[in-house]
Amino acid sequence: MIDLLKRIQGKVNRWRQFSWRERGLFLQAWFLLPPMVLGLQLSGFQKFQQFLQNRIHGGTEQDQYSKKNDDDVLVECFTISKMIKVAARYSLITPKCLPKSLLLWWLLGREGITSDLRLGAQKDNKQFEAHAWVEYKGIVINDSQLVKERYTTFNSSETDLGHIL
Numbered sequence: 001m002i003d004l005l006k007r008i009q010g011k012v013n014r015w016r017q018f019s020w021r022e023r024g025l026f027l028q029a030w031f032l033l034p035p036m037v038l039g040l041q042l043s044g045f046q047k048f049q050q051f052l053q054n055r056i057h058g059g060t061e062q063d064q065y066s067k068k069n070d071d072d073v074l075v076e077c078f079t080i081s082k083m084i085k086v087a088a089r090y091s092l093i094t095p096k097c098l099p100k101s102l103l104l105w106w107l108l109g110r111e112g113i114t115s116d117l118r119l120g121a122q123k124d125n126k127q128f129e130a131h132a133w134v135e136y137k138g139i140v141i142n143d144s145q146l147v148k149e150r151y152t153t154f155n156s157s158e159t160d161l162g163h164i165l
Contacts, residue, residue: 118133
């Protein structure tokens with residue numbers, strides 16, 4: 001019982017360390033990850049990505065980040081990515097790389113930050129492996145920079161990867 005209370009206290013202390021912005025991003029990601037997984041399963045990758053693309057609104061958010069330097073934008077990108085990772089850890093489901101990357105790409109777009117959703121594949125020991133990640137101006141946001149060397153990328157707009165979740 002004492003161990004349980006210590007674990008709960010640790011989680012509460014970690015929650016308190018997050019800024020209000022990070023808490024909001026966490027809650028947003030926590031609520032949106034299950035619909036991302038479901039949307040991919042029901043619609044397939046292309047249709048669901050187009051659905052999300054149609055819900056990225058321009059306007060004041062676009063202007064906000066177009067005037068900031070790349071360092072500030074990268075900080076925002078990494079903050080959103082971090083909170084998606086934390087939300088995935090506590091999610092009711094276990095989302096894989098594609099729904100998490102799609103959510104990051106969409107949330108960045110909603111903030112007015114243009115990013116690239118990358119899909120790659122490799123054959124390792126005769127096993128096919130696919131992976132998804134997000135880049136901002138060539139910088140990998142939600143994975144190691146080495147991911148670009150490990151996977152051969154292909155154009156995400158021409159591929160239906162809804163079954164790779």
